[in-house]
Amino acid sequence: MARIKTDKNISRKDVIVTKAASLFREKGFKAASMRDLAEAVGVEAASLYNHIKSKTELLHELCFSVANRFLQRIDEVEAEKIPAIEKIEKLLRFHINEMIHHYEEVYVSDREWKHLADPYLSNFQNQRRIYRKRFAAIIESGIRNNEVKKIDAPTAVLIILHAISGIESWHRSTQKISASELEENMVTILVGGLTQ
Amino acid sequence: MARIKTDKNISRKDVIVTKAASLFREKGFKAASMRDLAEAVGVEAASLYNHIKSKTELLHELCFSVANRFLQRIDEVEAEKIPAIEKIEKLLRFHINEMIHHYEEVYVSDREWKHLADPYLSNFQNQRRIYRKRFAAIIESGIRNNEVKKIDAPTAVLIILHAISGIESWHRSTQKISASELEENMVTILVGGLTQ
DNA sequence: TTTTTTGGCTAACACACGTTAGCTGTTTAT
DNA sequence: ATAAACAGCTAACGTGTGTTAGCCAAAAAA
The missing domain is CATH 1.10.10 (Arc Repressor Mutant, subunit A)
Incomplete structure (x- = not known):
């Protein structure tokens, strides 16, 4: 046994x-x-x-534990009194590090949430929608303060979040640059793309 | 009947x-x-x-018809005698338009290729690897000519390709900006992020 | 040490899946 | 008009799935 x-x-x-x-x-x-x-x-x-109730329960646990971490972080960042562009960079770095260090969970939460069943599904989708709106609001405040280029904020959010999920490829690649190099490269390109 | x-x-x-x-x-x-x-x-x-041989055949057809379009396009772009940054922008715009106008196919090819069976699987992975290397090589030549920031080229490719797959969210969103606005926003952010 | 709880096991169920066989009607070509 | 090809149908197959029931040994609590 x-x-x-x-x-x-x-x-x-x-x-x-x-x-x-x-x-x-x-x-x-x-x-x-x-x-x-x-x-x-x-x-x-x-x-x-x-030990578990069902296969789907496993998916719930994964998806919501990841979602909660991101929600908690955006709470913290929103509360800080710093320029919008710094908030964006903080969120970006948090996403990158989550994706580097909790790869499997974050990846699953990102790609497999479709297979959640209601009411968890609607719940998850809602949280996601709200999170993105809050992220977009930070970018919009950055635009108003001329910290950020005049771009469509929801599009910027979409680019940032999906770009981060590209870290999946980094994990799979054989010749990896270091995690911190990866982080700096991504910040350079993405923050650079938002600012003038 | x-x-x-x-x-x-x-x-x-x-x-x-x-x-x-x-x-x-x-x-x-x-x-x-x-x-x-x-x-x-x-x-x-x-x-x-x-009409068809198997379920998997459907996946083959989808994945390889998409892959072939991208390979053909990169052939064309590589052959042109224009600055690297323009090549990058052309590829970027092609990806965006493929994702906008052949959404379902491109999305499936991107996310579901894992379920291909060998020898198609290895074949597809190979084509993908090679495509990314060719894309990275263009970026590297842009770096050598000071058209592009000094960044890790494979990371840039990974960001670009995954950012584009974010168009999925645009398709699903209810309040869509127009396709051409989307394209311009993405080009602004991504090309802007690569250049100084 | 005895009792209770925990965490394994085997066997099995009901169901959904991809796919095949064999048949029949419909369209196309001669 | 007749033959050949095409494209649908029903029925059924074998297999893999998530999950439950019921049992028993080992660990924890008394």
């Missing part, structure tokens, strides 16, 4: 969720089966259900 | 492939079933097989 190994403070459920993130990232949510996941964890498929 | 409707020069297979693109985009390749597709086409699932 092969128990799931855990260190202190890491529940067996956490182990499963983490492996699920990795598997969902690799194969996609639909293509990753509970039997695949069980094998990755080192257990039979049915045993997983001693 | 409900025949698949076709205009002249559009085969029934083309109708199926087009509907498949739309469905794969909406639900993902794995989640879209042949019965879904059949319903969208107005026919029973088994009838599809009078």
Whole structure:
């Protein structure tokens, strides 16, 4: 009988969720089966259900834990009394670092949320929409202060957020530049693109 | 008996492939079933097989028709005798317009190619790798000529290509700016980000 | 040590999937 | 008008899916 190994403070459920993130990232949510996941964890498929309610629950947990981190961060950044362009750069750097250090989760949350079921689906979409509006509002205030070029703010948000998801390719590439070089390059191009 | 409707020069297979693109985009390749597709086409699932070999064949056709268009375009652009930055802008505009006008196909090719089976999979990945290297080489020549900032070229490619896939969000949004405004905004930000 | 809780296991269900076989009507070519 | 090709149908196959039931050993609590 092969128990799931855990260190202190890491529940067996956490182990499963983490492996699920990795598997969902690799194969996609639909293509990753509970039997695949069980094998990755080192257990039979049915045993997983001693710790989780359903396959979809795994997706909920991943998507919302990521979303909450971003919402918390934008709360903090909005509250700071600094120029809009600095707020943008802070958010940008946070996104980059999340994508670098919590790759699997963030990737899954980004690409696989479609497979959430209502009411989680609508909920997630709402949070996403609101987050982007708040981000766009910061950019618009930057435009009003002449810190930022006169561009369409929602388009800028869309470019920034999707550009960041390109870090996926960096993770997959064999000859990686360092994480900090990557961060600086991205900031140079994107912040540079917004300012004159 | 409900025949698949076709205009002249559009085969029934083309109708199926087009509907498949739309469905794969909406639900993902794995989640879209042949019965879904059949319903969208107005026919029973088994009838599809009078026109296609398999579900995966649909994905091949989509992925490679998109890939071929991009390869052909980069051939043309490379051959032109113009500054690197103009080549970059031409490629950028081509990508944007492909994403605007052949949304479903391009999106599917971008996101669902993982579900190709070998040898198509390796083939596709290869073409993709080579395309990106050629794009990066153009950027590097721009850096050597001081047309472009001193940045890591592969990172720039990754940002550009992923930023473009953000047009997905534009398609889904209710209050769209016009296609040409979108194009100009994207060019402003991205070309602006590469140049001083 | 005894009892309770936890976390594995095997077996199985019900269902959805891609696909094939075989048939029949419809369109096209001769 | 007749034959050949095309394009639909129903029925069914085998397989893989998420999940449940019921059982038993090991760990934790008493």
